[in-house]
Amino acid sequence: MIKNYLKTAIRNLLRNKVYSVINVLGLSIGLACGMLIILYVKDEVSYDRFHENLSSIYRIGIKTFDKDGKMDGKGGYTGYLQGPRFAANIPGIKTFVRVQSDMQDVKTGTAIKAESVHRVDSAFFSVFSFPLLSGNPATALTSPDGIVISEDMAKRQFSTTDALGKTIMMKSGDEAFKPYTVTGVAKRSPQNSSLKFNVLMPIKPSAAEEANDDNWFNFFLNTFILLQPGTDAAKVEQKIRQFYAKDAAEALKRQTEKYGPLGTVEYHLQSLPDLHLSRDYRADNGLTNASDPLYSYILSGIALFVLLIACINFVNLTIARLLKRAKEIGIRKVVGGDRRQLMMQFMGESFILSFAAFLLALIMVKLSLPVFNELANKALALQYLFDGRLVMGYILLFLATSLLAGFYPSLILSGYNPVNVLYNRFTLSGKNYLQKGLIVLQFTLASFLIIGTITIYSQFSYLTNEKLGYDDTHLVTVRHSRIPYEQTEHIRAELMKSPAVADVSFRSSGDWTTSAKVSGETSMDFVYETVDESYLPMLKVPIIKGRNFSKAFPSDSTHSVMVNEAFVKEAGWKNAIGQEVNFWYNQEKYTVIGVVKDYHYAGMAQKIGPQLFTMKHANQYGSTFIKLHSNSETAALTHIEKIFKQVFPLSPYEYTFKDVENRQRYEAEARWKQIILLSALLTIFVSCIGLFGLSVLSAERRTKEIGIRKVLGASVASVVTILSKDFLKLVIISLVLAMPVAWYAGNKWLENYPYRITLNWWLFATAAFLVSAIALATVSFHAVKAAVADPVKSLRAE
Structure with missing residues (x-):
């Protein structure tokens, strides 16, 4: 029986190639968008999570307040004193690592090139999980003339990673070149690491600098602390503030006598997993790839919109295609087929289409991944998708999509009286509120995204094209x-x-x-x-x-x-x-x-x-x-x-x-312009596929009406107008629903920029015109086709 269902399902899908391709294509685009965004978001939230001591590593951050008590800054900045003073005097802190970015001139043969280096404490490898290809992590950073280099740096300098014990000539500023011995070669830093390095050097402040209490007020590096297992970070943070108030009191008094009333500093602990996406304590000053969670929210919203619209299309197109099989349904019921068997067959076809869409989506992701990586400035790989929890999510998504697309049509169509079905004397029950509601929903989402796209695109264009107030040419x-x-x-x-x-x-x-x-x-x-x-x-x-x-x-x-x-x-x-x-x-x-x-x-x-x-x-x-x-x-x-x-x-x-x-400076904005524009185009395309399916459904349902109107003298234009106006009403309702929400969301997003565009009426008028024009063009295709059809064929059964 199942084999027969499968054969029948495949035969019907092949017989209706155009509808099958459109149905699979629409859903696969939605799924591909969702998979790409999942890759992006998964990478964003995975930053720095490879460290074994992840839950115990914190960066020391500060809030600064002016003399009137008003907060005037936040950041992950510290100086020489915070790490050693806090670690030595506060229970619960196991050790510390200071990370100071610097530039050194590196000589390779006769060529000299400036290279980014990180000066760090000797506990670096006991705090962070960066494996060494060679060298002892416990002693690699203890010698003042020793350095640890990455495997990439080793290949550039020595054409091999076997560089242990070799020397590199380096200098800082106007100093003379000095030989440094390679004491360790580290594996390339993971792509999802906020700390990427090519050269690590020991940080060696003098004893006088570490004893000078005035250095409490110098902020130029990052300090990370490793807490003892089970230590409450909130309590450590409170003790840090108390110790600072006591230890820096004399220094603060001297500074106030010398310079007048000063502001205050309040210390905070930032957990390592929060570093990458923090908007207040950003990953900078030697750390890299700081990101904004807003981008993840925007992309996730886009992916959800496109996927939801694709599923709505799937339902509508499935109904439109199954209506053409009314006689098959009637015959099956006359010869003894029950409702359960019909539902099984339709559900089987839905599962086959969904499975094909999933396979095509994987191919789309594979082909588009290099372009997406370039746009998103990532190095994502397809295998990132095959995470256990993600795979389970795909299976649930597959089942939900298949059930959603197959259950409702099979439930409706399998319940009709076979006599009415065989004589084409049936219509979908009621006012088709579900189909109309779905089309309103998908075009509300599409309109919202189009308005948002125009807003974002206009803002980014403004940032990249506005004059800076000075001549930077030549x-x-x-x-x-x-x-x-x-x-x-x-x-x-x-x-x-x-x-x-x-x-x-x-x-x-x-x-x-x-x-x-x-x-x-x-x-x-x-x-x-x-x-x-x-x-x-x-x-x-x-x-x-x-x-x-x-x-x-x-x-x-x-x-x-x-x-x-x-x-x-x-x-x-x-x-x-x-x-x-x-x-x-x-x-x-x-x-x-x-x-x-x-x-x-x-x-x-x-x-x-x-x-x-x-x-x-x-x-x-x-x-x-x-x-x-x-x-x-x-x-x-x-x-x-x-x-x-x-x-x-x-x-x-x-x-x-x-x-x-x-x-x-605006490379990120330029990339996001392209990502948002591409997302809007995909949304429009997928929405139009759904509208195309609904126009087919309407034309099929009103075939005899159109024939009677033509016999009574109706023109092609009037028939097209009759068939199109109902859809345009739905699109207008969608625009009315989308515009207020888009206006509010657009203004909230623009608040992030000190120089920004104004959301004028023309922006909404442009979006409304685009949505209406595209919808009308999509609907008109089948409306014109139905209007020019021979009325004799449609009325023959009467």
Whole structure:
């Protein structure tokens, strides 16, 4: 019997190839989307979970409060003291590891390249589970001249992983190159690790530094602690705060006497599994791949939408196809087939289609995985899907989908009177509220996602295309650790010898933040930049009040500063020129000589904050900005490399184009634009498949009505209108339901960005037009086909 059901099911599926393909394709797309998102989310939540001591590893984080008690920052930043002081004085802490990121120049033959290194404590391998290919994890980081390198680093340096005992020449800053002995070779860090390293070096602060209580207020590295098994982390956190308040009291008193009222610090413990997706205590400062859980929520929502729409389509298309088999159902019932047998057959066909869809979905995932990895910046593999719990989930999903798609149609169709069925005198009972409800639901989901897609796409386009307020074209940046002012004129003169170079300027490296007093005793924080007189004119940043730095005024290099509009606004100045900025901690006072128009020095994702410029000669520069003439990049780059290698022969040479660097800031946004757009296209496609099936159902149900209307003189256009308007009503209802929810969700999402688009009416009108037009085009295909059909054929049985 089962064999007969199977044969009949396969025969019917092959006889209706178009419907079978569409049905399988729609469901497989939904399942493939779901599988890809499962891979993504599984990878996100699996970060750092491979460590054996996972439940006992915590990072020390801080909340900082200003002198008025207002919280002004969070982060996983500590200094030299926190790890050893807390471990030595607080019960429950077994050991600690400090992780400080650094850059070292590495010599390979005659080539010199800057390499990222991590300075860590000797307990590193007893806390974290990073296996060594060679070397003793207990002693690998105990020697001050010993280093542990990754297998990738070993292959680059020695063309083999058998590197134990070999030496690497390294140096930091202006020091001389020094040999370091390889004491261990580590396996490549797992892809889902927040801590990835190529070189590990011992962190060795001096005894004086670890005894200096003023270092309680230096925050520049990550500190991890390992708790004793069974220790309550909340109690340890409380003891940390109590110990800090007592141990740092004298140092805090000295700092307050020297600098005035200071803010406070509150310590927190962050569990290692929370590190990757934390929005407050991010995985940075030497840690990598920090992510936002919002992306996982968005992708999970998209996957759920697409899968739900695909299942709705499956039900509707199954009903549409089974209606064409009404006579078969009638004959089976006349010759003795009971309802249970008919339901078994229809359920069998549903299971076959679902199984085919699952197989096709796996093929789709396999083929699309490289593209998805590139878009999501992941290294996912298909075998990640075959986790025990995930496989069980797939089986449940398979059973639920098959039952959902097969049970309702088989229940309805197997219950009809055979006489009515054989004479085509039947319709689906009632007002078909289920089918209409399903189509409203799927187009509500599709409309919501389309509006969301337009919102996200518009915001990301705004971030990537909006002007930053300065000219970054044909601008080359060369970074170097230290360039004293006395050396800049020589470098400028040498670079300007090339006709391809238009101008040269210098700026401090990185983004430094400090504080000073303005308007008496008011203290404020700001970005502090050391520049020369050519920097702002080269970037074409307008000076809206006062003047630029100039060598004609010697005091500009000792007592003058420039500020941006945000600085003036926060300081509360009506006229900034002549105002005083007091760096009380080093007894230096400066006078404001110019106000610079605000520009996005840190990109569009960050609000423009107060910014101060100085031309203080005692400060060293770290970046050289070189403006090139257009169409001369090749000649200019050759000349620039030659000069820098002459001036700094023992330092690596690397350059970037500023406009390329700015675009790279938004690589994640650009990838998400593509992911969201692709998701919307898939949703539209899958929704239209469902609408296509429903239009077939309508045309089949109203065949005789259409024939009678045509006999009575109805035109093709009027018939098409009659068949289409019911579906358009459902689509309009869907839009009405989706728009308020999409508006609320869009505004909540946009609150994450300081610079954002406004959700205008045209955005919703565009979405409504797209949804309506696509729905109408889909429905019209079968409406036109039914309208032009010969009415004689449809009325023959009458």
